[in-house]
Amino acid sequence: MTLNYMTGAEAVIKALVDNGVEVIFGYPGGAVLPLYDALFENKKIKHILVRHEQAAVHAAEGYARSTGKVGCVLVTSGPGATNAITGLTDALMDSVPVICLSGQVPTHLIGTDAFQEADTTGISRPCTKHNYLVKNADKLCEIIHKSFEIASSGRPGPVLIDLPKDIQLTNVKYIKKLQKIKKHNHYHSNVDEVLINKVAKLLLQAERPIIYAGGGVVNSGPKASKLLTELVNLLDCPVTLTLMGLGCVPNTNKNFLGMLGMHGTYEANLAMHNCDVMLNVGARFDDRVTGRLNAFAPNSKKVHIDVDKSSINKVVSVDYGIVGDCKEILSVLVQEVKKLHNQKVLKLKTKWWSQINKWKEKDSLGFKQIGNNIKPQQAIKSLYEKTIDFDTYITTEVGQHQMWAAQYFGFSKPNRWMTSGGLGTMGYGLPSSVGVQIAHPKSLVIDISGEASFLMNMQELSTIVQYKLPIKIFILNNEWMGMVRQWQELNHGSRYSESYTSSLPDFVKLAESFGITGLRVDNIHNLEATIDEIININGPVIADIRVEKEENCFPMIPSGAAHNEMILNSDDNVKDTSNEGLALV
Amino acid sequence: MSVYQKNELEEDETSRTLSLIVDNQPGTLARVIGLFSGRGYNIESLNVTEIDEIRNLSRISLVTRGTSNTIEQIKSQLLRIVPVHIVRDLTLEGPFIKSELALVKLVVKGANRVEALRIAETFRARTLDVTLSSFVFELTGKPSKLDAFIDLMRSLGDTEVSRTGVSAISRGDKTETKLLDQI
Numbered sequence: 041m042t043l044n045y046m047t048g049a050e051a052v053i054k055a056l057v058d059n060g061v062e063v064i065f066g067y068p069g070g071a072v073l074p075l076y077d078a079l080f081e082n083k084k085i086k087h088i089l090v091r092h093e094q095a096a097v098h099a100a101e102g103y104a105r106s107t108g109k110v111g112c113v114l115v116t117s118g119p120g121a122t123n124a125i126t127g128l129t130d131a132l133m134d135s136v137p138v139i140c141l142s143g144q145v146p147t148h149l150i151g152t153d154a155f156q157e158a159d160t161t162g163i164s165r166p167c168t169k170h171n172y173l174v175k176n177a178d179k180l181c182e183i184i185h186k187s188f189e190i191a192s193s194g195r196p197g198p199v200l201i202d203l204p205k206d207i208q209l210t211n212v213k214y215i216k217k218l219q220k221i222k223k224h225n226h227y228h229s230n231v232d233e234v235l236i237n238k239v240a241k242l243l244l245q246a247e248r249p250i251i252y253a254g255g256g257v258v259n260s261g262p263k264a265s266k267l268l269t270e271l272v273n274l275l276d277c278p279v280t281l282t283l284m285g286l287g288c289v290p291n292t293n294k295n296f297l298g299m300l301g302m303h304g305t306y307e308a309n310l311a312m313h314n315c316d317v318m319l320n321v322g323a324r325f326d327d328r329v330t331g332r333l334n335a336f337a338p339n340s341k342k343v344h345i346d347v348d349k350s351s352i353n354k355v356v357s358v359d360y361g362i363v364g365d366c367k368e369i370l371s372v373l374v375q376e377v378k379k380l381h382n383q384k385v386l387k388l389k390t391k392w393w394s395q396i397n398k399w400k401e402k403d404s405l406g407f408k409q410i411g412n413n414i415k416p417q418q419a420i421k422s423l424y425e426k427t428i429d430f431d432t433y434i435t436t437e438v439g440q441h442q443m444w445a446a447q448y449f450g451f452s453k454p455n456r457w458m459t460s461g462g463l464g465t466m467g468y469g470l471p472s473s474v475g476v477q478i479a480h481p482k483s484l485v486i487d488i489s490g491e492a493s494f495l496m497n498m499q500e501l502s503t504i505v506q507y508k509l510p511i512k513i514f515i516l517n518n519e520w521m522g523m524v525r526q527w528q529e530l531n532h533g534s535r536y537s538e539s540y541t542s543s544l545p546d547f548v549k550l551a552e553s554f555g556i557t558g559l560r561v562d563n564i565h566n567l568e569a570t571i572d573e574i575i576n577i578n579g580p581v582i583a584d585i586r587v588e589k590e591e592n593c594f595p596m597i598p599s600g601a602a603h604n605e606m607i608l609n610s611d612d613n614v615k616d617t618s619n620e621g622l623a624l625v
Numbered sequence: 626m627s628v629y630q631k632n633e634l635e636e637d638e639t640s641r642t643l644s645l646i647v648d649n650q651p652g653t654l655a656r657v658i659g660l661f662s663g664r665g666y667n668i669e670s671l672n673v674t675e676i677d678e679i680r681n682l683s684r685i686s687l688v689t690r691g692t693s694n695t696i697e698q699i700k701s702q703l704l705r706i707v708p709v710h711i712v713r714d715l716t717l718e719g720p721f722i723k724s725e726l727a728l729v730k731l732v733v734k735g736a737n738r739v740e741a742l743r744i745a746e747t748f749r750a751r752t753l754d755v756t757l758s759s760f761v762f763e764l765t766g767k768p769s770k771l772d773a774f775i776d777l778m779r780s781l782g783d784t785e786v787s788r789t790g791v792s793a794i795s796r797g798d799k800t801e802t803k804l805l806d807q808i
Contacts (some may be wrong), residue, residue, distance in 0.1 A: 070669055162655070165655060165656060165659055165665055169707070170706075170707040170708075171652070173651070173652075175724065201630075348701075348705065349701045349704065350698060350702045350704075350705055352701075353697060353698070354698060357694070431662060508735035536637055541762065
């Protein structure tokens, strides 16, 4: 064999190395055996064997979101690929850069309903940013290099490459990654200085401004978060973050009002409702954030910075739309604001802040820890306080525990918070924590979980044990699919149809069966000691935190309601949900 | 439009002709069509063929209907598709030509045969096939002209129609050459 010639499978692995891949999450099968053979001798890529392909994608997402790199997945054809679909959709909705390699039956068998054949490119088309079926081995290397560019540029997202087995076995000439790959030309940052200057003036002269930022800032890199914080401090204006944006302004910043939206704080939502100028940086006016659209920030001028042009004016019409990468646009905006700042055009916002402080006095996240039962809010709060000095990464599943984690856990840096926002995938957190811990072996990685979500991907305990990952699984166990139960209570006359998590395992014994530590606590007086134990144990822990069973997650904007129609607690006069609201999820 | 909002001032929907330059590769058309079905947009007409063999490019001419907001969304969403390189809104850009080809089979006997031929002549349709009991006509032109012709043929007998969908191009000396060179 001459130099530079190798099998397709070897070329794939070499191309991954060329693109900086160090870890790949996968599961073998018939159609990817040549790829696994090429991995066998490879020292540069570490393969992490998951126990289900969905978990492989979530692990890659956790890896990607906690590092800013591209996550990489390898699955076999047919069921391997279809199992990965939930993960790919999740990555698409939350704009996570992921490359998924899937095996396929050999090209001459495609379309014959061969064993473990599925139309993978057809199935994955609507849930990937782009996908390829490699039918010509000469294009193989180019396609892989291009895929990394597509996954990580502009608004990031998943790219799937379907690799027929004969292509993996063909001899190909390896083509190196070009120094400069031609950028996908749809994502030009439009640094329009005239427009940005106008926006700077608008912000400085606003009487009641607010900045609302989201995952786009995190995706843009740590510099974008620094610039955003600088802007907030320069303008001395309130800032609120979406679920995906948590951490891009430190929670300790005095201008930070907490998360906004359906379970956001009272002050954040009221400030959004009453602002006169709103600057949206890297968020997409998601329905969890806006509530009823025709009552969304009704008297405000809106500015929207987004890398994806189609996000601008999609659901909310804005006065100024700026298409571009957050850090590029923010760096110009900060400069413009500084220039104007020196000319003393900044309006005083004393009245605005005193109004906001009045809203804060409502203490919308307040709760009463009485009796011996553990309030879930207290569990998160204590976990936060105990881990504040650690190098901590948090993942979550989906439901009440996720919202409580967002409300009561503080994030001082971006990339520390991995949660399934757009798709709302139960079972995301445990596999995601695998990816995070692989990327940060020395850090404290905690999966804040609910007992129902945990059951959805608990097979990954086996992965955790195999790779000796010291992940702490913090299960807020209320024996209910809590969020479902809460909506049934609020919207369906407390008819709790199928939302009780019956026949739960004994989590302590479950942990022991995997040879790891299981802890249980059901009394508030033992909570802190248990958390200390969780942190101090050198290895994985499953902690069964028995919490108050019927606690609801408040504050809340009921579905179909506006920001100023929040309910703060169960004693609030809850209006019956409108018929329109009932139809909403 | 979001489920949260019934737009009070529902703007009139208008028809728009879009012209797309895309990579001629499997899956591109599926992504374009999937976008329309997945997000609930309308397609009134769609026509796609390779136009540049060397660069492997195809043109999709597409007629859609919607409010100006919806059309802006459609254009932005189309541009997100990786193999879509250029999206032109011909309706917005200025004067343009829309043309379509129809093949119309008419089964007809007796006196109506003469009438059919007379109408075909008026419309400058070509007669491609004749039997004692049928004709096949070929007609090109604006969709509205084709509609009128087909309506008349239907009143004369049993018909079968095959249309290509609209092909469109802007008037004047402006071309896409520069845009294409950037691909």
